[in-house]
Amino acid sequence: MYLVLIAWFYVTLMMAVAEATSAQGTVLGAIITFALYGLLPMAIVAYILGTPARKRAIRAREQAQAASGADPDAGGHAPAGSEQGAVAPVRKEP
Template sequence: MYLVVIGWLYVVLMMSVAEASNTTGTVLGAIVTFFLYGLMPVTLVVYLMRTPQRRKARKAQEAEEDRARLAEKSEPSAPAPSDEPDAGGHAAGAAKADGIAPVREEPR
């Protein structure tokens, strides 16, 4: 596949050189020719041709992550410290000195 890409870019480069060296041609025309006939189509074709490879690599990476996650779950480990301030089932205000939880006023 890459041999065809290199060959096409060579042909387009020669078309651009011919355009730039022609008496009625311009360097701007050569640059436009190179981009519109060469780089843009080749980039699109290579991207589309590599789609199955990218999909296969992504699925392999996801499978590896799943295996790592399952291995992590199956190994017994010490419980991680909680970042939550209160993991208990008691009301937050019940720990005050007077033992009365604050009451929220209803909006008017």
């Protein structure tokens, strides 16, 4: 994964240098070339190629949580329930 990103970084860096040193090129053009041909595609490729590693990390975290028995809903109580007797019931008199 990293080899592809390093190679693409090198190619886009050389494109930006050629743009900046060209007689008709500008430094602004070199920056835009590097950002749009280099940084943006590299970020997308790194995100896509990193998906399996993220899934493994999530799965490992879930397995560690299940093994420790630290289930947040294991108490048997309502998660956001009111305390007993805090609100008086309102009803009609018989």
